[in-house]
Amino acid sequence: MDGLLLDIAGWRPEEVDEGAALSTELGQFPGGRSLYDPRPGEPRKPGPGVSCRFYYSGDTP
Incomplete structure (x- = not known):
């Protein structure tokens, strides 16, 4: 994301709490x-x- 916006409209608070894994x-x-x-x-x-x-926390395969 590095400064870009991610539209999380419609996400539940529980989904945000877990973070995001983006391709x-x-x-x-x-x-x-x-x-x-x-x-x-x-x-x-x-x-x-x-x-x-x-915030960036790492990479995964």
């Missing part, structure tokens, strides 16, 4: 996934839906 050709494993997680304890914006920041 990429640019990670450590071409054709694998880059893992992004919300930072623990970071506040989320109040309001309808879910809004938070995701």
